[in-house]
Amino acid sequence: MAQLFFEYGAMSSGKSIEILKVAHNYESQGRKVLLMTPSVDTRDGVGKIASRIGMSRDAMAVHETENLYEVIKAAKDDKLAAVLVDEAQFLQPEQVDQLAYAVDTLHIPVMAFGLKQDAFNQLFAGSKRLIEMADKLEEMKTICSFCGKKATTQLRIVDGKPQREGAQVFIGGDEAYIPTCRFHWYHPDQDKIDQLLSH
Incomplete structure (x- = not known):
């Protein structure tokens, strides 16, 4: 059964390398993935998923007004196995609802990766909605730069x-x-x- 996943973690917890790994695992079995990232993330160029260890690849840059259900529906074919969304904290709440609707009606798993809260410890709107709507939540862990305890x-x-x-x-x-x-x-x-x- 398809589900909506949200994997979240602090900066440097390996979210981008994880999404690239998941994409590779699907594609090595001949299955297609749709990679998306919000266009507001310009750190490595618009439409790029890049990890701190140097791996990167192109992804569909989605704008805040884009209907993600319609994007997934247009991309759906027999080989589309999953939708992977990086920097999901930047999604609009209605876009999270569109992802959930795609899971429920198109029966395609959606895995979203992102920060839970901002640098002032407030939830991002996209993350808040993912916490509310996701079938499964998973925290990716990293350590505090000062003491080595878990970074939150x-x-x-x-x-x-x-x-x-x-x-x-x-x-x-x-x-x-x-x-x-x-x-x-x-x-x-x-x-x-x-x-x-x-x-």
């Missing part, structure tokens, strides 16, 4: 300093975000930040 969020760094307010969407990679536990989100070590940014 990410600290945004601007001009070398922690940022406590600003726009929810701020596209960046290792130069802009550090995975942290809750304690170190509140109490980061500036010397450690300087050390991390110098690499």
